[in-house]
Amino acid sequence: MRIDSPRTLRTIVITLVVIGVILLAFSGILRPVFGKVMDPFIKIQGWLSSQFLAVYDFFTLPRDVTDLIAENTELKNEVSQLQSQVIELQEQLSEADILYALLDFARAKPENTYVAASVIGRDPNPFMHYLIIDHGSDDGLRYGMPVVTQQGLVGKIDAVTASAARVQLITDPDSTINVRMQSLNEEAQLIGSITGDIELTMIPTDVNLQAGEILLTSGLGGTYPADIVVGQVMNVQHKENDIFQSAVVQSEIDFSTLRAVLVITNFTAIDIDLLTND
DSSP states (O other): OOOOSHHHHHHHHHHHHHHHHHHHHHHTTTHHHHHHHHHHHHHHHHHHHHHHHHHHHHHHHHHHHHHHHHHHHHHHHHHHHHHHHHHHHHHHHHHHHHHHHHHHHHHHOTTSOEEEEEEEEEOOOTTOOEEEESOOGGGTOOTTOEEEETTEEEEEEEEEOSSOEEEEETTSTTOEEEEEETTTOOEEEEEOOTTSOEEEEEEETTSOOOTTOEEEEOOGGGSSOSSOEEEEEEEEEOOTTOSEEEEEEEOSOOTTSOOEEEEETTOOOOOHHHHHHO
């Protein structure tokens, strides 16, 4: 076989060149050259890939956004439902706590009989202080029956219907309660006011009344049974020329948030004015 023909010579040269390039590539000598040669192709490939992704996002993003909005709305609805359930459970627990406290109070004073009632309304007149409860004459409630909570005296039944009753609060300006001072064993009168403040009046000047004194119903006058907590003295007011002292009193009861009460049904109020007139 002769190798002097042009075709055979060209084939041998190409083969040798290819073998030489392969050997150089394996040896790493041509790596910088390949990097420069392939760099434009890599850049083109990256550009084509980014354009493809942009076109893909253009067609698929609206659907994804719609799905995300729908999912977000659904999650908001679920959160709202859970919040409503939490609030409902908190209210149920609060009502249960109130009922347990009233039950404990009733057990601690077994000499009385009680009817538990819920507060269903308040008098809209800002100058009067009344509550409406959901029990009435059908439940044995009568005019003048005392109304209490575990924290003390609320007031008394002022008007009654078959299924509801109105309670005059101790903060009402027409409310007058005969009380005694727990540690001093002195008596005085507690009156309400238009503003809802409670004032202790008719205190002799020689009585050493101090802030913190606990006030209890005295039972005098026949309006309330004795020994119901009414409030605590907060501030004593005594002027030099006054015949009596006075004091600001605070009840432990928050009348604006009161939700349940106990009515003492085995107490009958006595109208002393009628006895006096007779």
